[in-house]
Amino acid sequence: MSPTILVETPRPGVRLLTISRPERKNALDRATYRALGDALDAAAIDDGVRVVVVTGAGGDFTSGNDLSDFRDIAETGEPSAGLTFLGRLVGFPKPVIAAVEGVAVGIGTTMLLHFDLAYAGAGAKFRLPFVPLGLCPEGGSSLLLARVAGSKLARELLMLGEPFGPETAREAGLINAVAAPGTALAAALERAEALAGLSHAAMAATKRLMGTASTEEVRAAMAREAETFHALRRGPEAQAAFTAFFQRRAAPPSPS
Ligand code: COA
Secondary structure: OOOOEEEEEEEOOEEEEEEOOHHHOOOEOHHHHHHHHHHHHHHHHOOOOOEEEEEEOOOOOEOOEOHHHHHOOOOOOOOOHHHHHHHHHHOOOOOEEEEEOOEEEOHHHHHHHHOOEEEEEOOOEEEOOOHHHOOOOOOOHHHHHHHHHOHHHHHHHHHHOOOEOHHHHHHOOOOOEEEOOOOHHHHHHHHHHHHHOOOHHHHHHHHHHHHHOOHHHHHHHHHHHHHHHHHHHOOHHHHHHHHHHHOOOOOOOOOO
C-alpha cells in the first residue's frame, strides 16, 4: 500500500482511509490519487467492509490537486488522475463518509459532493479557488453545487473563489454537520458504525437507487468540465498563478 494513503479498520466493517502527505497539506499528486482509488476499489470488493471513511492526516483534509502536477503541461494522452479518481468515487457502491479538519481546497471541497455523508470540525476552511487560479470548476461542481447549494450561493463560491467556513459549507449542502474542533473523525466513525450495522443489501440498493437518476449526468458534466479545465490549466494565466504560488507571491492580475 502507498505510504501516502493509510488504511485501517478502526471499527468492525468500517474502513478508514487517511490521505497522508501532511508536509504538503495532503495535496493529491498522481500517485496519491491512484492509491486512494485503489484503496476504494479494494474496499468495494471486500465483503468485510460495509462503510468507508476518508480523512486527512496532520489536522488537514487536503489542499487539493498538487499544484506542481498542474504546472506540468506535457501531453501524456492519459486521462487526468483526479478525474479518474472521481470516477471511481462516483461509482463506489458502499456508503462513503468524509471527515474534514483544517483545509479542504479545490477538489478537497468538490469531492465532498460525491460522499454520502460529510462532517467537518469547526475550524475547517474550504475554498474553491478555480477562477482566481485561472481555472474553471471541476469534479461535477458546475452541475452539483448549484443543485445542493442553490444557484446564487454556488455562483458566489465558485466565481469568487474566496475561503469559507464550515457553517457556509453546511448551508451549501457540502457537509451534514459541524463538529467540535478536532472531532470530525469521531463524528464520522460514529455514523459509519451505525451504517455498518444495517442491512448490507438494503444499503447497497438504496445507494444504487439514489445514484440512478444522476450518475450519467454527473459523469457527462465532469467530462465537459475536464476539457475546459485542461485547456485553461495549460494557459498563461493558470501557469503564472501556479508559479506565483510556489514563489509565495500573489497571482498576477489577468491581462484581459
Ligand atoms: N500543491 C502542492 N503543494 C502544496 C499545496 C498544493 N495544492 N498546498 C500546499 N502545498 C505545500 C506548500 O507549497 C508548502 O510547501 P513548503 O513548506 O515547501 O513551502 C506546504 O505545502 C505547506 O503549505 P503552506 O502554504 O505553507 O500552508 P498554509 O497553512 O499557509 O496554507 C493552503 C495552506 C492550503 C491554504 C495553501 O497552501 C494553499 O492555498 N495551497 C494551494 C491550494 C490550491 O490552490 N489547490 C488547488 C486547487 S485547484
